[in-house]
Amino acid sequence: MTPFLTKLKDKKLILASNSPRRQELLKGLELEFTVKVNSVDESIPSDIPADYVAAYLSKLKAESFPDELQENEILITSDTVVVQNGHVLGKPNNEDEAFDMIKSLSGATHKVMTAVTIMDRLKRITLEDETKVTFRFLEEEEIWHYIREYKPFDKAGAYGIQEWIGFIGVSSIEGSYYNVMGFPLHLVYEQLKKW
């Protein structure tokens, strides 16, 4: 346990996420936690503005733990979406969708929004972070190579900044890199410090 989060020493942290990236990143905060995930229907109601989708889904994931939390438990859920010209890009369902998503990001700037909900028996807080990511122009062959070799079907916007496409394609980012990977660690740390 990190010496900077001693307030949490009698607490049990639960990360409600299947994402291996989130699990790795949270370990990086020098914290002990368990992983417990409830399945949630992540379909997005059509009346929700793009900028609220990540917050909506992270709250929904938290609400799937209604009365299960013990007094000393703190639950963390999260959701990441890519927002391009006011449209939400979630996870692609197949190769063609992945291609269309990456093609639309090529040579342009988009936003990656991650929301994190932290909840115990007494309170619930949702944090949000936004990072602007710019891709240089990508050739169609490069996009297909990435999709076939890396199968980015578990990633919002069909890409991982931490993978080949990020290495060759991302020309600049404004904001937190870890937010793009799905977990704005600095905000989580700050919130846990004062929990």
Ligand SMILES: Cc1cn([C@H]2C[C@H](O)[C@@H](COP(=O)(O)OP(=O)(O)OP(=O)(O)O)O2)c(=O)[nH]c1=O
């Ligand atoms: C844009 C981008 C997204 N991602 C990932 C982060 C998230 O894991 C995923 C978006 O899906 P999410 O629905 O946010 O999360 P998840 O289904 O992986 O996990 P869970 O709901 O159980 O917490 O996309 C990257 O790894 N790199 C990137 O550059």
